[in-house]
Amino acid sequence: MELKLKLTDYRTDVHNNWCPGCGDFGILSAIQQALFEMQLEPSKVAIISGIGCSAKTPHYVNAYGIHTLHGRAIPYATGIKLANPELEVIVAVGDGDGLGIGAGHFVHAGRRNVDFTVVMYNNEVYGLTKGQAAPTLGKGVKTKSLPKPNINLSVNPILLAFASGYTFIARGYSYEVKHLKDLIKQGIMHKGSAFIEVIQPCPTYNDIHTKEYWAGKGNIDPKTGKEVPRYYKLEETGYECIITNDTTEEEYLAKISKFIQKALESGNRVPIGVFYRDLRYETYEERLASRMPSYKYYPPAKQKIADIAGNPITKADKILEEFAV
Amino acid sequence: MDKPFGYSWLIGGAQGSGIERGASVFINAIASAGYYVFGKREYYSNIMGEHSYYYVRFDKKPVFSHIEKYNILAAYDAETVFRHSLESLPESAIIFNSMHRNVRLSEIPTIEKRLRNDISKRLKIEPNKLTLQMILEEAEKNGVKIFPIDYNAILNEIFRKTGESLSDLTRMNNVIAVASSLALLKLDFDSFVKGVIKTFGSKKNVVELNRMAGELAYQQVESKGYANEFKIKLEKLGNKNKRYIINGNQAVAIGKILAGCRFQTYYPITPATDESNFLEAHENVELSDYAAQAINEEKEHLQSQGSIVVMETEDEIAAITMATGAALSGARASTSTSGPGFSLMVEGLGWAGMNEVPVVVTLYQRGGPSTGMPTRNEQGDLRFAIHAGHGEFPRIVLAPGDIEEAIYDTIRAFNYAERYQLPVILMLDKYLANSVKSVENLDLTKNKIDRGFILSENDILKLKQEGKEYKRFELTDNGISPRIFVGTKGAVFWNTGDEHDELGHITEDPVIRDKMMEKRMNKLITAYNEIPFDVKLNHFQAIKPAITLVSWGSNKGVILDLIEILKGEGIEVEFIQLRLLNPFPSNELKQVLEGKRWVDIENNYSAQLAGLIKENTGLAPDYYIVKYNGRPISLDELYIAVESILKGEAPIRQVLRGGT
Incomplete structure (x- = not known):
C-alpha cells in the first residue's frame, strides 16, 4: 500500500516541554504511529485532553487538538463525537485527571459506549503540580515529594472500566511503544468506548515505579539469576476475553473470573495487552440513529438549519399547533 | 379593592392530585371561549401530598400577570380552603367538598406552623377547634358566596354507571372542581369538553370519564340553583386571531x-x-x-x-x-x-x-x-x-x-x-x-439565522493556495476570528484553556497575552455596537409619565398590566425593560432614563439591576420595590406599592410580601 501521509505529517513544531525521559514521549509516539499506520487524515482526527502533563499531548500532534479542563476531557469528547461521528476521537487523560477529578465522567462514558478511545496516562502522581499522590498510587507508597506515605488505597482502572461498561479494555506500557501503538490501533478500530491504561513512569516525581523498576531492577529470576521485567504480555500467555451475544452464561462467568484475576495481578507480574472485549452492545451513535433515522446521514454538525437567505428551515409551526386553542 | 383586574380563578389541592391537569382543562375551556388567560403555578419541592395551587387570570383583553386573590376558589381538599379562602375579590365564590365542613385546622399536617398560627389568631379560635365551616363563615363575612359540592355523589354515580374503581375515580376531583367553576360562570358545556379534549387528548376513556364527571357537576350546580346566586357570567366570545397557550x-x-x-x-x-x-x-x-x-x-x-x-x-x-x-x-x-x-x-x-x-x-x-x-x-x-x-x-x-x-x-x-x-x-x-x-400574532419567520464568520473547506483550500495558514484565533480589529468546525478538511486548530497564540497553542508571552485579551474583550464592543436598540431594551413610553418604572425579565407582564390599570385611572407611567444585560446598554439607558424620577422593581433582595444601572450609568433609582419571598410580584400588590409612591406616601424601599 502506498502511504500518502508521512509520520511527520502528525507532528507539530511546538516545543515539547515534558521532562527529559518522561514516559509521555512513548505514548505520544505510539499515538502518532497509530494514526500514521492507519493513514488517518489529520483533519479527521480530534485529540481531546484534560489538564496535566498528559493534557499537552494535543499540542504535539497535528490533528484537531482540544485541550480542555481538568477531568472534563470525556464530556467534551462526547459532544464532539456525537455531533460529528465521522471524526476519529482520541481522549488523552492522566490518572488524576481521569480517575480523580474526572472519575464521574469516566464512569458515565462506560454507560454510553460512544465510539472513541480513552488513553489514560498512569504515573501514579500529579506531575505538573509537583508530585502529589494520584488515585492510582498504592497505600503506603511514598514517592519522593510526599511528606508521608500515601494513606489511601488505589483504584484499579481496569476493573473500574469494566464495572462502568467500557467495551474494550487494555493496558500498555509507555516504553513498549510498538505494543502500545498496536493497542491504540485496536482501540480506534473497536466500535464503542475503548479504554487503554498506560503505565507511564514519571522520571521526576515517581522514584518508586521507575523505568528501571519496570525493566526488572532487583527482580531476579532464581533459576537464571537474571533480572526479569515486572510486566508481561497477555497475548503471549494465550489469554483472551471476548464476550459476544453467543457467549453462554457459563462461558461468560468463566471468562469474567479469569479477567478479574488478570486485572488484579500486580507486584512483579503486571499484565499488559488486551484484557476485555465486549461485542454485545451497540454504540451510542447507533442507539441515537435507531431513534432518529436522519442522525446517521445528518448528525447535528452536518444538518442544514437555514436557507441561503438565512431563513430557518425547521418547521416549528406544526409543533406550535400543539398549543393552539 | 375594586379594580378592573379581570377575573381570577384558583384551584388548589395536594401535589400529585391533578392540579396542573385541572388547570389545563379550565384554561383551555376559557381560552376556547375566546378569553385571554394567564396561569401561574405554585408547588412545593415534593412529589406527593404538599399543597399545590394554580391561579388563572382571564379577561376579554390580554392579561399578562396574576393577582393573589380569587373570584372563584375551586377546592377539593380542606387545606386549600384553609389557606386561600380569606383572600377574595368582591363578587367571589368558594367551591368546596361538602364532606369537609367539619375538618379542623389541626388535622392538616401540611400547613406550616406559622400559617396555622396566623389563621388561628385571625379567627381567634384554637387550631383544634377551628373547623372548615368556621373559616367559610369568616369568608362569607367578606361577601364570599359558599357553594358546597357533593363530590362523592358524582363519583358514586360514575362508579354505578361504569364500574370503574372508586379509588381511581377520585382522581377526577380536579375536573369536578373545574366543571363546577365553569357552571357557576355559566360557560357552555361544550367549552368545558374542549378543555378536556385538549388536556387528555387521545385517551378516549379518560376523556369520556371526565366528560361524565363534568356533566354531573354542571347538573349539580344547576339543580342547586348556584348559578343564579353568582353574578359573573361568561359569554362566549368571537376569537379573531389564532391564539396559543404556551x-x-x-x-x-x-x-x-x-x-x-x-x-x-x-x-x-x-x-x-x-x-x-x-x-x-x-x-x-x-x-x-x-x-x-x-x-x-x-x-x-x-x-x-x-x-x-x-x-x-x-x-x-x-x-x-x-x-x-x-x-x-x-x-x-x-x-x-x-x-x-x-x-x-x-x-x-x-x-x-x-x-x-x-x-x-x-x-x-x-x-x-x-x-x-x-x-x-x-x-x-x-x-x-x-x-x-x-x-x-x-x-x-x-x-x-x-x-x-x-x-x-x-x-x-x-x-x-x-x-x-x-x-x-x-x-x-x-x-x-x-x-x-x-x-x-406569533411570527416564526421574523428572526433570521446568522451563523457568523465560518470558513468552508473551499475557503480553506483558497487560503492554502494563497500560501496562508489557517489561524483559529487570528487577531482582528473587531475581535472576531474565522471559525471552522472540528473536522473541516484541509486544516486543524488547537484549543486550550491556557492563554494561547493565534493557532491555539499555549503561551505565557506578555505581548501575545495582551493582544489576545484585547481581541476577546473587543468582541463585546463589536456586539454592543451591532445589537439594535430594541433588543437592548424595551421602552414603553408615555406622554407625560407620572413616574418611570424600570425592571427586567418576567416582571414585564405585571408592569404592563399595571400601566393599563393606571391608564384607566388617568395616570400615565412609563416602563423601561432591560433585556440585554451584558454588554450593558449604558448609552441607550441613559438616553431614556436620565433626569427621570424612577422606580426599580425586582424579584430579589439587593436590587441587583439597580446596582448594575448605577455602575454603568451613574443613575440611581428614587424608589425600590423588591420581593424575595419566593413568589413573583402580583398585580394587586404592585398596584398598591406604586400607588403609594405616586401619592408620595412610600418609603424609598418597599418589600412586597404577598403570596401563599
Whole structure:
C-alpha cells in the first residue's frame, strides 16, 4: 500500500516541554504511529485532553487538538463525537485527571459506549503540580515529594472500566511503544468506548515505579539469576476475553473470573495487552440513529438549519399547533 | 379593592392530585371561549401530598400577570380552603367538598406552623377547634358566596354507571372542581369538553370519564340553583386571531428548534428540565423542502428530517462541556439549567469564553442561595450570570420578559453566540418558565439565522493556495476570528484553556497575552455596537409619565398590566425593560432614563439591576420595590406599592410580601 501521509505529517513544531525521559514521549509516539499506520487524515482526527502533563499531548500532534479542563476531557469528547461521528476521537487523560477529578465522567462514558478511545496516562502522581499522590498510587507508597506515605488505597482502572461498561479494555506500557501503538490501533478500530491504561513512569516525581523498576531492577529470576521485567504480555500467555451475544452464561462467568484475576495481578507480574472485549452492545451513535433515522446521514454538525437567505428551515409551526386553542 | 383586574380563578389541592391537569382543562375551556388567560403555578419541592395551587387570570383583553386573590376558589381538599379562602375579590365564590365542613385546622399536617398560627389568631379560635365551616363563615363575612359540592355523589354515580374503581375515580376531583367553576360562570358545556379534549387528548376513556364527571357537576350546580346566586357570567366570545397557550419552558424549546439547535444537554433540575424533555419529545424535526432540494443533488438521502440530540448527562459540568464539544464540531448547541446547576457550569463557561465557542445556556432562576426554594421564583442570579467565572472573558446575557420574547430571544441567543463566538446566557425564571399565557400574532419567520464568520473547506483550500495558514484565533480589529468546525478538511486548530497564540497553542508571552485579551474583550464592543436598540431594551413610553418604572425579565407582564390599570385611572407611567444585560446598554439607558424620577422593581433582595444601572450609568433609582419571598410580584400588590409612591406616601424601599 502506498502511504500518502508521512509520520511527520502528525507532528507539530511546538516545543515539547515534558521532562527529559518522561514516559509521555512513548505514548505520544505510539499515538502518532497509530494514526500514521492507519493513514488517518489529520483533519479527521480530534485529540481531546484534560489538564496535566498528559493534557499537552494535543499540542504535539497535528490533528484537531482540544485541550480542555481538568477531568472534563470525556464530556467534551462526547459532544464532539456525537455531533460529528465521522471524526476519529482520541481522549488523552492522566490518572488524576481521569480517575480523580474526572472519575464521574469516566464512569458515565462506560454507560454510553460512544465510539472513541480513552488513553489514560498512569504515573501514579500529579506531575505538573509537583508530585502529589494520584488515585492510582498504592497505600503506603511514598514517592519522593510526599511528606508521608500515601494513606489511601488505589483504584484499579481496569476493573473500574469494566464495572462502568467500557467495551474494550487494555493496558500498555509507555516504553513498549510498538505494543502500545498496536493497542491504540485496536482501540480506534473497536466500535464503542475503548479504554487503554498506560503505565507511564514519571522520571521526576515517581522514584518508586521507575523505568528501571519496570525493566526488572532487583527482580531476579532464581533459576537464571537474571533480572526479569515486572510486566508481561497477555497475548503471549494465550489469554483472551471476548464476550459476544453467543457467549453462554457459563462461558461468560468463566471468562469474567479469569479477567478479574488478570486485572488484579500486580507486584512483579503486571499484565499488559488486551484484557476485555465486549461485542454485545451497540454504540451510542447507533442507539441515537435507531431513534432518529436522519442522525446517521445528518448528525447535528452536518444538518442544514437555514436557507441561503438565512431563513430557518425547521418547521416549528406544526409543533406550535400543539398549543393552539 | 375594586379594580378592573379581570377575573381570577384558583384551584388548589395536594401535589400529585391533578392540579396542573385541572388547570389545563379550565384554561383551555376559557381560552376556547375566546378569553385571554394567564396561569401561574405554585408547588412545593415534593412529589406527593404538599399543597399545590394554580391561579388563572382571564379577561376579554390580554392579561399578562396574576393577582393573589380569587373570584372563584375551586377546592377539593380542606387545606386549600384553609389557606386561600380569606383572600377574595368582591363578587367571589368558594367551591368546596361538602364532606369537609367539619375538618379542623389541626388535622392538616401540611400547613406550616406559622400559617396555622396566623389563621388561628385571625379567627381567634384554637387550631383544634377551628373547623372548615368556621373559616367559610369568616369568608362569607367578606361577601364570599359558599357553594358546597357533593363530590362523592358524582363519583358514586360514575362508579354505578361504569364500574370503574372508586379509588381511581377520585382522581377526577380536579375536573369536578373545574366543571363546577365553569357552571357557576355559566360557560357552555361544550367549552368545558374542549378543555378536556385538549388536556387528555387521545385517551378516549379518560376523556369520556371526565366528560361524565363534568356533566354531573354542571347538573349539580344547576339543580342547586348556584348559578343564579353568582353574578359573573361568561359569554362566549368571537376569537379573531389564532391564539396559543404556551409556558416559558415550551417557548424556549420552540425557539431552540427553530433556531436550529441540534444538541441539547441537561442534568435534571427544577424549573429547567421541562425544556429539555420537550426537545427530546420532539427530537425528530421536520425540515422545509429547501433542505431536501439543496442536498438532493449530492446525496441520495433526502434531508426532510432533522434531529436534536438531547443528552441527560451525569452532572451540569458534563452538560456544559458536552454542549461545548458539540458546538466545536459545528452543531448549534445548548444546555439548560437553574442556579445550582449554573454554579457547577461556571468552569465550562470560562473555557467556552477563552476558546470562543458559541454555546447557549438557558438559566432559569429560582429561589436561592444554595438549594434555596427549588420550586419558587426569584431573580437573584443577575449579578452571578454577568460575573460567573474566574478571570475576564466576554459573554452575552439576554433576559426575555415574556413568552414571545422567550421565543425570539432564544433565536437571537444562538445568532449572537455564533456571530461573536462566545457563550450566551439566556435568563428566565421559574415564574416565566411555569406560567402560561395566551399568545397571538406569533411570527416564526421574523428572526433570521446568522451563523457568523465560518470558513468552508473551499475557503480553506483558497487560503492554502494563497500560501496562508489557517489561524483559529487570528487577531482582528473587531475581535472576531474565522471559525471552522472540528473536522473541516484541509486544516486543524488547537484549543486550550491556557492563554494561547493565534493557532491555539499555549503561551505565557506578555505581548501575545495582551493582544489576545484585547481581541476577546473587543468582541463585546463589536456586539454592543451591532445589537439594535430594541433588543437592548424595551421602552414603553408615555406622554407625560407620572413616574418611570424600570425592571427586567418576567416582571414585564405585571408592569404592563399595571400601566393599563393606571391608564384607566388617568395616570400615565412609563416602563423601561432591560433585556440585554451584558454588554450593558449604558448609552441607550441613559438616553431614556436620565433626569427621570424612577422606580426599580425586582424579584430579589439587593436590587441587583439597580446596582448594575448605577455602575454603568451613574443613575440611581428614587424608589425600590423588591420581593424575595419566593413568589413573583402580583398585580394587586404592585398596584398598591406604586400607588403609594405616586401619592408620595412610600418609603424609598418597599418589600412586597404577598403570596401563599
